[in-house]
Amino acid sequence: MTKRYTILLTWFVNFNYTHYLTSGGNIPLLYCIIKYIKARSEAQKMNTTTFIPFSNAQIPTIPTTDGSKLLLTSLTTIAAKYNVDNFSPVTLSPHWSxxxxxxxxxxxxxxxxxxxxxxxxxxxxxxxxxxxxxxxxxxxxxxxxxxxxxxxxxxxxxxxxxxxxxxxxxxxxxxxxxxxxxxxxxxxxxxxxxxxxxxxxxxxxxxxxxxxxxxxxxxxxxxxxxxxxxxxxxxxxxxxxxxxxxxxxxxxxxxxxxxxxxxxxxxxxxxxxxxxxxxxxxxxxxxxxxxxxxxxxxxxxRTNFYSFLIFIAFWLPFGIVLSYHTTADVANKVFYSTAWIGLSELQMDCALDLMRRLPPQQIEKNLIDLIDLVPGLCEDLLSSVDQPLKIAKDRESGKDYLLCDYNRDGDSYRSPWSNTYEPPLEDGSMPSERLRKLEIEANLAFDQYREMYYEGGVSSVYLWDLDHGFAGVILIKKAGDGSKKIKGCWDSIHVVEVQEKSSGRTAHYKLTSTTMLWLQTNKIGSGTMNLGGSLTRQVEQDASINESSPHIANIGRMVEDMENKIRSTLNEIYFGKTKDIGNGLRSIQSLDDQRQQVGMKMELAAALERRNVRGDN
Missing domain, CATH: 1.20.1070.10 (Rhodopsin 7-helix transmembrane proteins)
Known part of the structure; x- marks a missing residue:
C-alpha cells in the first residue's frame, strides 16, 4: 500500500512540474488525476499497474510493477501526444493564433x-x-x-x-x-x-x-x-x-x-x-x-558602426543558444525564437528611417501610429525620436518657455524663468544653486541670440547636474506667421554635455544638435508646395575656461557654428535639390508666356537671318 501511494505521489509531482512548464496548461490536470486514480483501482484487481491515457483516445496498456518505468512512460507519451515542444521554425509557436x-x-x-x-x-x-x-x-x-x-x-x-x-x-x-x-x-x-x-x-x-x-x-x-x-x-x-x-x-x-x-x-x-x-x-x-x-x-x-553593433546585438542570442545546443538540449521555442529575433533586426532601424522621412509637423501622429503597430518599440521610439517643441507661459513672469523631455518631471514642466513646475510638483528635480545661476545667465544670453538671428520666436535653456560636470539643452522655436503666403516652423534642439577637467581650466564639450524644419508655400506660379525634414549633427571639442571665455561663451560659439552649418546644408542641398527637381518636373511660367517667348525667339532669328542675307548681297 505504501509503495503504491509513493508511486502515485512521485508521478503527481513530476507531472505537475512537466504540465505547467511544457504544456502551457493545455491538459486538464484534475481530470488526469481523477482518471489515473480510477484506473489504479481497476488495475488493482488485476494485480498490475497500467498507464492511463489523458484523453478519450485508447492507448494500449503497459503492464509494469516499476514506478520509475511508469513515470518515464507517462512523460514520454505525454510529450509525444501533445507536442509540448513543437515550436515551428517556419510559422512560430502554434499556441499563438x-x-x-x-x-x-x-x-x-x-x-x-x-x-x-x-x-x-x-x-x-x-x-x-x-x-x-x-x-x-x-x-x-x-x-x-x-x-x-x-x-x-x-x-x-x-x-x-x-x-x-x-x-x-x-x-x-x-x-x-x-x-x-x-x-x-x-x-x-x-x-x-x-x-x-x-x-x-x-x-x-x-x-x-x-x-x-x-x-x-x-x-x-x-x-x-x-x-x-x-x-x-x-x-x-x-x-x-x-x-x-x-x-x-x-x-x-x-x-x-x-x-x-x-x-x-x-x-x-x-x-x-x-x-x-x-x-x-x-x-x-x-x-x-x-x-x-x-x-x-x-x-x-558612425552610422555604419551603430548598424554593425545592432546587427551583433540581434544575432548574439541565437549564436549563444546555437553554441549551447552543441553541449546541451535547448527547447525549440528558445532556439527558433532567437533566430527570428536576428531576422527582424531591421525593425527598429526601419521605424526610425520612416520617421526621418515623414513630415515633421505630423511627428506626434506618425509616432502614435508606429507605436500602435509595434508596441514593443514604444520606449525606444520615444527616447530616440525628437518631437516638435511646445510653448507654455510662465505664470509669475508672463514669459513664454518651451516644453520638452528635459524639463519634464512626471506630468509637470519646469519654467526656466521662475524655476517652478506647472502643474505644481513638490519633489521635482532642480539644478544646484551654482548651476541655477548659470542657467539664468544662459537663458538671457540665448534670448538675445534668438532675437538677433531669428527676429522672434521662443528660446529656453535647461541645465542639470552630472557626476563630473553638467549637461543642458538649448531650445529654439520660430513659427512662421503666414505672411507672404509662407507657413512653416523651425525647431532647434541642442543637447550639450560638459565634463570639467581636474585642473579646472579646461572642459570637454559634446554637442548634439537636431533641427526640424517644415515649410509650406502657396503661390500662383508653383501652387502649394510642402517641404520638411530633420537633420542631426554632433561635434566634440575641448576649450579653456576663464573670465573671458566662460561656459556660456564656449557653448554659444558651438551652437552658433552648428546652426550655421545646418542652415548651409539645408540651403545648398535640400532646398537646392528640391528646386532642381521642381524645375525639372514642371514649368513655373504659364503656357501663354512660354508661347510668347518662343514667338519672340523665332522673330529675332528671322530678323537676324534677313539681315545677314542683305549683308551678303
Whole structure:
C-alpha cells in the first residue's frame, strides 16, 4: 500500500512540474488525476499497474510493477501526444493564433522591405552618397531583402494555406537566411575598410575602392555567400537548422565559422576602433580643418558602426543558444525564437528611417501610429525620436518657455524663468544653486541670440547636474506667421554635455544638435508646395575656461557654428535639390508666356537671318 501511494505521489509531482512548464496548461490536470486514480483501482484487481491515457483516445496498456518505468512512460507519451515542444521554425509557436502570426510576419516583411528600399534610394538620390564605396551599404540592404521579400512571405503563404509546413520550405528559408547572413557580415567588413580608407588615408590619388574594384568585391561576396549556403543546403555538411541535427563534421564547421563569421566580425570591430582613434588624432592637430564632405563621411561611418553593433546585438542570442545546443538540449521555442529575433533586426532601424522621412509637423501622429503597430518599440521610439517643441507661459513672469523631455518631471514642466513646475510638483528635480545661476545667465544670453538671428520666436535653456560636470539643452522655436503666403516652423534642439577637467581650466564639450524644419508655400506660379525634414549633427571639442571665455561663451560659439552649418546644408542641398527637381518636373511660367517667348525667339532669328542675307548681297 505504501509503495503504491509513493508511486502515485512521485508521478503527481513530476507531472505537475512537466504540465505547467511544457504544456502551457493545455491538459486538464484534475481530470488526469481523477482518471489515473480510477484506473489504479481497476488495475488493482488485476494485480498490475497500467498507464492511463489523458484523453478519450485508447492507448494500449503497459503492464509494469516499476514506478520509475511508469513515470518515464507517462512523460514520454505525454510529450509525444501533445507536442509540448513543437515550436515551428517556419510559422512560430502554434499556441499563438494563426491571425496574430500572420499579421506579425507580414508586418515585419512589409516594414523591412520598405526600409531597405528607402536605404537603396537614399544612396542613389543623395549626391554626397553617390560614391563607389557606399555600394556596400546597398549590398547590405539587398541581402536583407532576401529575408523580407522571400523568407518571410514563404511563412505567410504557409499560414494562409493552413497546411503543415513541409521540411523543404524550412530548408529553403534556412538557405536564404544563411546566405543573407554571410553576405551581410562580409559587406559590413568591406564597409568598415572603405570608411577607413576614406577618412584616415590621404585622398590625393585615385581611391582604391573605385567602380571596378567595388564591383569585383561585391561579386566575390555574393559568390561566397551562395556557395557556402548552397553546400550546406545540398550536401548537409553542417548543422541542420530545421531538424536540429548535426553530422559532426567539426573541421568544416570550425572552418566556416572562423573564416566567414568570427574573422570578419572581429576585423570589422577593430577597423571601426581604428577609425575612431585616428579621426580623434587628426581632429586635434592645429592645422586640421574638416570639409563639409569629410563631416558627412564621418557621420556616415558612425552610422555604419551603430548598424554593425545592432546587427551583433540581434544575432548574439541565437549564436549563444546555437553554441549551447552543441553541449546541451535547448527547447525549440528558445532556439527558433532567437533566430527570428536576428531576422527582424531591421525593425527598429526601419521605424526610425520612416520617421526621418515623414513630415515633421505630423511627428506626434506618425509616432502614435508606429507605436500602435509595434508596441514593443514604444520606449525606444520615444527616447530616440525628437518631437516638435511646445510653448507654455510662465505664470509669475508672463514669459513664454518651451516644453520638452528635459524639463519634464512626471506630468509637470519646469519654467526656466521662475524655476517652478506647472502643474505644481513638490519633489521635482532642480539644478544646484551654482548651476541655477548659470542657467539664468544662459537663458538671457540665448534670448538675445534668438532675437538677433531669428527676429522672434521662443528660446529656453535647461541645465542639470552630472557626476563630473553638467549637461543642458538649448531650445529654439520660430513659427512662421503666414505672411507672404509662407507657413512653416523651425525647431532647434541642442543637447550639450560638459565634463570639467581636474585642473579646472579646461572642459570637454559634446554637442548634439537636431533641427526640424517644415515649410509650406502657396503661390500662383508653383501652387502649394510642402517641404520638411530633420537633420542631426554632433561635434566634440575641448576649450579653456576663464573670465573671458566662460561656459556660456564656449557653448554659444558651438551652437552658433552648428546652426550655421545646418542652415548651409539645408540651403545648398535640400532646398537646392528640391528646386532642381521642381524645375525639372514642371514649368513655373504659364503656357501663354512660354508661347510668347518662343514667338519672340523665332522673330529675332528671322530678323537676324534677313539681315545677314542683305549683308551678303
Amino acid at each position: 494563426r491571425l496574430a502570426r500572420l499579421l506579425l510576419i507580414s508586418f515585419l516583411s512589409v516594414i523591412g522591405s520598405v526600409g531597405n528600399v528607402f536605404m537603396i534610394s537614399s544612396v542613389m538620390v543623395e549626391d554626397h552618397l553617390k560614391k563607389a564605396g557606399n555600394t556596400f551599404i546597398v549590398n547590405v540592404a539587398l541581402a536583407d531583402l532576401l529575408i523580407t521579400s522571400i523568407l518571410m512571405p514563404c511563412s505567410t503563404i504557409v499560414l494562409l494555406a493552413g497546411m503543415e509546413e513541409p521540411l523543404s520550405v524550412c530548408r529553403v528559408q534556412w538557405f536564404f537566411a544563411a546566405c543573407a547572413f554571410v553576405i551581410t557580415v562580409l559587406s559590413l567588413a568591406s564597409t568598415a575598410i572603405e570608411n577607413y580608407f576614406r577618412l584616415c588615408t590621404p585622398q590625393d590619388g585615385n581611391s582604391w575602392f573605385n567602380k571596378s574594384t567595388t564591383t569585383t568585391v561585391i561579386l566575390i561576396i555574393w559568390s561566397v555567400g551562395i556557395i557556402a549556403s548552397g553546400m550546406q543546403y545540398s550536401l548537409n555538411l553542417s548543422f541542420d537548422f530545421c531538424t536540429r541535427k548535426s553530422n559532426g563534421d567539426f573541421t568544416y564547421q570550425a572552418t566556416v565559422i572562423g573564416l566567414l563569421l568570427m574573422l570578419p566580425l572581429c576585423f570589422t570591430f577593430y577597423t571601426h576602433m581604428r577609425i575612431i582613434r585616428d579621426v580623434k588624432r587628426f581632429t586635434k592637430t592645429p592645422n586640421f580643418r574638416p570639409s563639409l564632405n569629410y563631416t558627412w563621411d564621418l557621420s556616415l561611418a
